[in-house]
Amino acid sequence: MHTSHDLRRTEAVRLDTVSKIYGRADSQVAALRELSMSFADATFTAVMGPSGSGKSTFLHCAAGLVRPTSGSVTVGGTDLAGLDDTQLTMLRRDRIGFIFQSFNLLPALTVMQNITLPLQLAGKRPDKNLIRSVVQRVGLADRLGHLPSELSGGQQQRVAIARALVTQPAVVFADEPTGALDTRTASAVLSLLRESVDNARQTLVMVTHDPVAASYADRVVFLADGALAGELHRPTADAVAARMTRLGAWEDENRQQAAPMTSGGLY
Known part of the structure; x- marks a missing residue:
């Protein structure tokens, strides 16, 4: 399922010591804390973390939707x-693709x-x-004249994937792309995403x-309280679940001892 890791690949996206602070001086919230990571061309990375760990803010900053x-x-x-x-x-339009849980x-x-x-x-x-080529890859050749309301959820997500790929972007960001799908449909969509990388x-x-879903990726990066909390290469679902359980327990313990400026649950 996984491709080999090639250090010679060029970088599609890189974040260097990215921080994102919300609020005023007396009530600041650090959504990201000096986050550094890179994503090589032709790789599939899953980003995970407990609620409030900074996943959404990471996505928005990496995609140029929010300035750090x-x-x-x-990019x-x-x-x-x-x-x-x-x-x-213009860069987002030409070089970045988006896939959302709600299809859009x-x-x-x-x-x-x-x-x-x-x-x-x-x-x-x-x-x-x-x-x-894109239409054939997503299996929609016989649905091109249909409206979204005439499609199943899985077919609508395939349209969203095709829309993200058709501009040949440097990177595609997917935000919970299978969150609204049943297990079987989600598996088909994840296989399609895996094929788009391979x-x-x-x-x-x-x-x-x-x-x-994370087990389809080449690697998983974990966030906690806005910072990088580890990576897992060639992940399995069981290994990811175990790491998330430990991460949640660690984050709960740290929050009990936290200083006033902490990561906020909304971010």
Whole structure:
């Protein structure tokens, strides 16, 4: 299931000592604390941690949706700190793909129109061969004229995956992509994501709470109180679940002894 780890791969995303502080001086909340990690091209990484560990803030900072308080984020070799808001929007549109738990499809558009929407927004002429390849990979060739309401949850998620892949982004960020799916459908979607890494050389970073979902990744990185709390390579569901149990117990113990500036549950 897992690809080999190749140190010679270039980095699709890199975070260097990224911190994100919310609130004012007398009531600050550290959502991320000097977080450093990198994600190589054509790899699949799962990001996990207890509630309030910083997963959402990590995702938002890494994807250029939120600017960190300090530190740097690099996507496809571009330092996001050097971009103004318009350039950042263009980079997200052209170099970053998103897959959400709630699919976020436009209900009035057909499957094909939803898939090609990012290309239209970018003013790009669709590459018919690429679109055909993506559509075939996600198994939607016979559903292109359908509306989202005419699809199952699993099919809607496949549309969202195709939409994320069609711009050939440097990295795809997936936020709980199987959270709204039943077990069998989730397995099919995760296999599709795994194939996009192995066969299409896509880079995928997935936030999840599910040890089974994490077992499809090459590695799992664990966050706790906004900081890196370890990694697991070639993960199994049992190993991930055991690590999460220990991490939750460790974090509970530390929070009881915490200083005033701690990680907040909303982030």
